[in-house]
Amino acid sequence: MTGKFTEMGKIREIIAQNPKGMSITEIADTLHIHRNTAARHLDILMLRGDVDSKQTGPAKNYYPARRMPVGALLAFFDEPAVILSRRMEVTQANRLALELFGCGMDALYAIHLGELPHSLFRDDRVLEGVRQAVHGNPGDLRMQARVRGEKRVLHLRFVPVVLENGKEGCAVTFADETEYREAKEHAGDWHERYAALARDQTESIVHLKPDITITFANPAFCRRTGRSGDELRGLRFLPMVSAEGRERVKDILSSLSPEQPSRTVEVRTVRPDGTLAWEEWTFRALFGEAARVTGFHATGRDITQLRNCTEQLRQYHQNLEALIAERIREMQTANRSLLEVIAEKEALEREILFTQFAFDHASDSILLFDAAGRVYKANRTAEELLGFRPDEIGAITVFDVNPSISQEEWERMWTAAVPGRKERSLSVHRRKDGTIIDVEVSRTFVQYDDRMYFCSIAREVGKNTS
Incomplete structure (x- = not known):
């Protein structure tokens, strides 16, 4: 039995050494065994998926296979x-x-x-x-x-x-893989929502690997370091902390556990211009299977002014009570100003959000085109009127929307453009499915900073918009 397996092993080896194939006779001659014995071994190897055969003229050749x-x-x-x-x-x-x-x-x-x-x-x-x-x-x-x-x-x-x-x-x-694909798409949606939230935060948000290298940084942290997100990705976080604070951060990260997943620390950090600042950072560990740390979520804010104020208060306390009272009044004034700025910022953000909401939900289609005729911005009514999805409408041009406008006419319109001058006319729009519809159009050129855009406000003629 042992000899049988040894012979089959040798057959497998010599076939592997001859990928162009060998006949039964060549195999038998090479191993000095009977032709019938070689044939029996080859039948077993084929059943096991180790060898393939191919008829070449009157002879059958055997090749290495992985079946x-x-x-x-x-x-x-x-x-x-x-x-x-x-x-x-x-x-x-x-x-x-x-x-x-x-x-x-x-x-x-x-x-x-x-x-x-x-x-x-x-x-x-x-x-x-x-x-x-x-x-x-x-x-x-x-x-x-x-x-x-x-x-x-x-x-x-x-x-x-x-x-x-x-x-x-x-x-x-x-x-x-249907459920996997759907779950992956949902995960992508949540990632986009999180990214949008992180972009609007005034606090620094950073994602770290277990080795404390940066995988994500929001715009606030990018501004704080003077680098882009791509430049920060892959860099280590600790060099941005002063030398005396690095060990504290390391100790905190190593102490995090499922029972105590987050801790906050105040450290001195190095600004891009080389000056030192005080920042408060909260580190939260992310855990995978078997409570293994898969990364860290870190949020930070600049508390330099707060720390400086605290130090000033300590020094003022050593001086006259009048000076302390004066400094307190100055701080109260500064706090009121800060609250006013925050209130103004919140009001401005609400106004911007309302303006965007009103733009998206306007009853008429609103399209902004750049000088090349590409769609710069479109509201939801325009998407619904033309039949395009939000991710599609940015790829179309004014010539796709209004087939009556030629390249020459478009260039003429821009040559004669006067910001603020409005024109009303009847025209046509072409939907995604090729349908041509009659529309009433209000056209004007608008200028913002040093850029000019062509604004088209349209509604379908005869359609009840009430």
Whole structure:
């Protein structure tokens, strides 16, 4: 028995050394064994998926192969699987595959791949993947397909296999990634919301890896360091803290646990101009499996003025009471001014948000175009009128919207542009689906700083907008 396995091992080795193929005679002569013995060993190796054969004229050549025995695949794969012969006919299908496609084995057995009652099997990419796998070349494919009336995202794997009769075949496995894709999209949505929130924060927000390198920094931190987010990404956070504060930050980070996930510390930091400032930072550890730290979320604010005020108060306390009272009044005045500034900022932010809301929800379509004719800004009414999604409308031009405007007419309009002069006219707009609609248009050129835009306010003629 040991000699038998030794001979098969040697056959596998010499075939691997001759990828162009060897005949039974060449193998038998090389190993000095009987031709029939070599043939029996080769049959076993083919059943195991270690060797492939190909008829070349009157002789059959054997090549190295990596095929999985079909029995092993069906036993260990927990995904829907369909087994096909060299002729691309179904020979087997596991229970999960029958459940996936909602049919019995009698609807699949001995049916050619291209004649199966499911459109995905007639896809040229699937047919080519099966052909390649039958010839020993594995592959995979991600595609969208309707399965039992539902649109699904499937990951197909084409696995070269050895059938139970020793012939070459292919196994097609199906992994349903629909829920994964949907979850990934939802995660992307939440990431965008978080990024938008972080952009508006006046406090510094930083994400750190376990090794304390920066992976994300919001605009406030970028302004504080005088660097862009791309420049900060990958840099270590600690060099931005003064030397005496680095050990404190390290100690705090190493002490965080699921029971105490966050701590706050005041440290001196180095400004871009080299001066020192006082900042208050709160570090929160993020934990994965087995309470392993996967990163840190850090928020910081400049408390230099507060610390300076505290120091001044300490010094003033040592002086005359009158001086202390005067300084207190100055601080109160400064605080009132700060509150007024904050109130003004909040009012301005509310005004900006209201203006954006009013712009988006205006009853008329509003489009702003730059000098090249590209859409600079559009409200939701314009998107609905023209039938474009928010991510699509920015890619269209004035010539897509109004087919009556030529390049020459557009250039003439800009040459004669007078900011603030309004024109009303009847015109046409073209929707995404090609429909031409009549519209009443109010046109004007608006200038902001050193840039000018063409503003088109339109409503569909005859449509009740009440």
